[in-house]
Amino acid sequence: MAYTVPKLKDFSPAALDGAVAELLSALEEESAQPGNADARKAFRDRWLARKDGILTQINELWLKAAPKDAKRDVGQRVNKLKAEVEQKVEAALEKKPAASADTSLDISLPGIRRPIGAEHPIIRTMNEIVGVFKNLGYSVAEGPVIETDYYNFEALNFPPNHPARDTQDTLFLANQETKPRREQLLLRTHTSPVQIRTMEKMRPPVRIVIPGKVHRNDPPDASHSPMFHQVEGLAVDTNITFGDLKGTLDHAMKALFGSSAKTAFRPSFFPFTEPSAEMYVSCFICGGSGKRGSDPCRPCKQTGWIEILGCGMVDPNVFEFVKHNGYDPEKVSGFAFGMGIDRIAMLKYGLDDLQLFFQGDVRFLEQFG
């Protein structure tokens, strides 16, 4: 039979002593009970709850009910008792409850994992790169996937019948024969057309970063895809130099791959930049050593370097196409760069098959959550 606070008729010291003793002995007994978290909470509430706890009841049944002449004595006793009960309850709760098989849980059972989606690794990589340039004060620009010959080639200094066009494996739209060449439609082979589109709209200075999809007539295999992603950048101002191109990209690589990343540049050829360069970054898989433990590092072919992007100073011929909008090559200069995101993501996550990106296989995608 659980203890209940009795109503007192006799407020004499002896009677009060008896009532207090009875209460404390009940507390003693209940304190000894082992219990799980629920039981412990119930125990605490029973004694200390502001609403209807035993201490509150003492206030009601003993102190408030005491005759005037006994109030002082009862008050002192009740205060002393309250302090003692609070202290004993807390002390009892601090004691570790005895383990009991039927009340504790098997904490080794797996947690329930509510599903969360994973960002696509290409999109994720693209956003990381775009983020680096946003932090450098670049604006995001976008442009259409279906482009004209003019924007994809001509204004980027690929003259008609130039062999450099061969390197692009262009996918053309059907039924374009009746149009003038520069208006013929194709799937852009790079994000570079957005350079021209942006310069047509904005006078210098510009600093833009351009993420987007591009297409080429490359049958799909482990390292090719007819669709892939690029991030392009363009900076034009009155004072941009080749050193600025190198410094900006070096900074970006350190932001992406860590402050120990190194860059190296070597001459290359793109119709729309001059001087043109390929940039290499110290292998972010092996740290530039060319080795993983005692094995050769495959991503960098043991060279310690990974070719990561093409870049260069904007070719004056390109500026000629947008000269009317403030891009006089005698007055402004700029740099541009472009990188293939899919390949970077492949290297970064150690994929050996590019096709995994485009199959929507949940077992693959979930790994990027």
Place this chain on the structure above:
Amino acid sequence: MKLSAQWIREFVDVPVDNGRLAEDLTSIGIAVEGISGEGANTVFEMEIGTNRPDAMNHYGVAREAAAFYGIALKPIETSGAKAPRESESGNAALKRSSTQNPAAEAGSHSGSRSGTAGAAPSRSTSSAGSGFAIVIDDKDGCARYTAQIVRGVKIANSPEHLASRLALVDQRAINNAADASNYTLWEMGHPTHAFDLDLLQGGKIVVRRARDGETLKTLDGVDRKLSSEDLIIADANRPVALAGVMGGFDTMITDKTKNILIESAWFDPVAVRKTAKRHGLHTDASHRFERGADYGATSLACALVSQRIMESGGGELEGSQIDAVAREIDQAPVVLRISQVHRMLGSKLETHQILAILKRLGFELVPEPGAQPEFSVQIPSWRLDIEREIDLIEEVARLHGYNNFANTLPSFSGGVVENPETAKAAKARSTLLALGYNEAVSLSFVSNEDAETFSSTPVVELANPLSEEASLMRGSLLPGMLEMVAFNLNRGTDYVRLFEMGDIYEGSGFGTAEHARICFAATASALNRDMPQGGVLDKSKGEAGLDLFRSIKGDVERVLDAFEHNTLQYDDKSSEYYEPGRSARVLVNGAPLAQFGLLHPQVVTRRKLRQDVYVAEINAEELYKHSLRLIRYEPLPKYPGVERDFSFLFPDKVTFDQIEKAVQGLVITELRSFGPVEIFRGGSVLAGSYSILLRAKFQSHDRTLREDEVNDWTARIVSEMQKLGGTQRA
């Protein structure tokens, strides 16, 4: 392209080993991508940019090495053959020709030469003492044609040293005449061709466009119909070669050949490219002519080929070279301002450093008068890629070494322009990720069949698709999505939630349009697994799929609710590939914004999907016209709320929308929420009707509600429900 390290070293005394040589060449853009073999058999795998045809051979690479190390380039020996010497016309290009060859300069020039001063402006004719004539009928297509006749040759196999060198760079030996031409190509870069002189009719070579109806069997044995745009070599009667691309079968060198005509010409890059493309040919010769061959090298190449033929096959030169020049190649001097070098490169290279680099590369610099240092730069004939000041600046940067320029960061002017769509797409993406959808990316192509099923807009067709099944640009994200869902189901992954954000393509009149879309899909397994305990309304299972439908609907609403929008309206006019009655369209202000629901069973069957799939398509382009939802704080209630439940029987035709509208019509400001808790069909509930448990919560911002006012509202709600045909249950 493979080159032999030893062959390169024949022309320059490289002071470092092959590994280092490869690195150094690579650092100046003459990229060595790989090294194989050892010692004399060391082979460099080269990657030479399309702008550098001059470096697509051993001598050209040796020239770059000489420039890099600042050491001498040796001349190519042509001791065995008489080589022509530049004489009367003062041809500047020839003076700067790549020969750099004292032997060539010392040769005698006895052939006649009419050049551009010839009688007819469009035609230039030259003939040797023998009377064999070269006629350049098309001087746009052919600027120069140098020829040499060699008589009394014995066609045989090439000497071993020559054949093995060709083998080293992946070239097959054929016979001494063909190999001499090929060897010379790989040695110094100029393509040549050898004809059997006795098979050329009428004692002349004519360079002209083909006539309609003419045909030519090329060396590869293919009979080709020629077009009037094809640049060809003809004899007096018929085409004998595709100029700069491939020789003809009927005039080729055979075992019976005794007398040979060697062709060493300069063909126009565009003319060769067009001819090669039209015939689907790409040869070592066309590759070089398309990119710009050395105008000044025809004579040397011709001499080298004849020398090599005679070395192994005997015979003797008939007369000297016939050198027909139709026009000069314009290589005007380029002005280089030192200030521009500094402006572009940002590095204070000293003038003498700049001059030294350019001189080493074969440029001749003459100072221009003026306050600022400026130079008039004469371009060597083998560098057709150098036409402008910036081209020279690149040469300076290249040889100085890109990595020797300091890294700097630019000081920028101007501000950042926000692209509002980026933030909106990011919000939609993060919402879908939080809802448990994995992001997918599919290819942009679809088949005709898919386009017919899933898009109503005009299609965008590719002229050269990868395959029939990928011949159109997608007009919907759904086909790609279903393919990916099927891919998963076929591999035993039943719990699939995927989304894709991307553009679709629409043909519009003469042009095209691109529209942003969001598509997501979930299998019934995934929706069931993730159904929250309190989410199930239909306790009777009388309406299978109701809660799954509500599940995908809720996901659509989550995405839409990230944006400011007026009340969403729903109708049943979803596309045909949805199951009627289990799909819906979402409209805002009467404009469709999304559609979603259960995929039509026919589509499920056709696509061999192994279970029900719920999909949603959001017109992101329309959605992004709305601003992102402005987040405002609403004070939290201070007073307790009161809940009331109502149980009603309704005829099936009464929708929750009607119930909700009726309650909203009461305009009870203290009504905080109102919704269904449970739905039941069957059992004691008569067919044609359903039982629904509704819960209302009342709460006030400024007082504790009184029993009587709650009772009053409750009574009004009950009365509205009864007007709708509802019967209150006990």
